[in-house]
Amino acid sequence: MVFPKDISDMGRMEQANRLFFRLYxxxxxxxxxxTKAVESEGLTTQQWAVLGALSRPDTQNGISMGDLARFLMVSRQNLSGLISRMERDGHVRSDPDGRDRRSRLVTMTESGRQVWLEQAVPKIRVFYEQALEGFSNSDLTHTVHYLLKLLDNMKEIDAEQGHAPSDDGDAPVDLEAQV
Known part of the structure; x- marks a missing residue:
């Protein structure tokens, strides 16, 4: 067992443990x-994230599986199974990329767009309001700032562990950008 150098290190370790456990x-x-908030639409939070990512203006003509996996910070294998289920349900389509036949472009179908905009987004808005009860706009701004800082640090750790760096931008579901 490694012991902290002094009491302040021990206190920092305890705070870090509390923080990461709360994030978990x-x-x-x-x-x-x-998932409970959007289950009546046949969606999970993972599918919600995919539809949110596909509803961004820069993905209207599709996004490669690799880029989508990097954006959502998931493995291609996990994303592949998820996309297959969403294709089966008619929410997305996966077609060969005209520029690179080895790559596949994922796009939201009209049916998926209807489910997203008319059914899921209103329920997600209610969920956000309930989950953020008591948060001021300043609280939200600070929380996003610190989570992005933490995410950047974890991306550096990921890169040091031999994974490719990614520039994934902001959170995958920005409702204001989609409606």
């Missing part, structure tokens, strides 16, 4: 409660 809990609750 938040991620689990987001998956549980977020």
């Amino acid at each position: 809990q938040c991620a689990n609750m987001l998956h549980k409660t977020g």
Whole structure:
């Protein structure tokens, strides 16, 4: 066991442990409660993230599986299974890329767009309001700032561990950009 050099290191380690455990809990609750919010549309939080990513203006003509996986920060293997299920349900389409036949472009179908805009987005807005109860605009700004800072640090760790760096931008579901 490694012991901290002094009491301040021990306190920082305890705070870090609390922070990362709370992030873990938040991620689990987001998956549980977020999926419940959109389950009547036949969606999960993962599908919500994909539809949110595909509803951005820069993806209207499709996005490669690799770029979508990097944007969502998931493995291609996990994304492939998810996209297959979403194709089966008629929400997305995956076609060969005209510029590179080895690559596939994922686009949202009209049916998927209807489910997203007319059914999911209104429920997601309600979910956001409930989840962010008591947060001021300043709280939201600061929270996003610190989460992005943490995400950047973890991306550096990922790159040091031998994974390709990615410039994934902001969160995959920016409702204001889609409506």
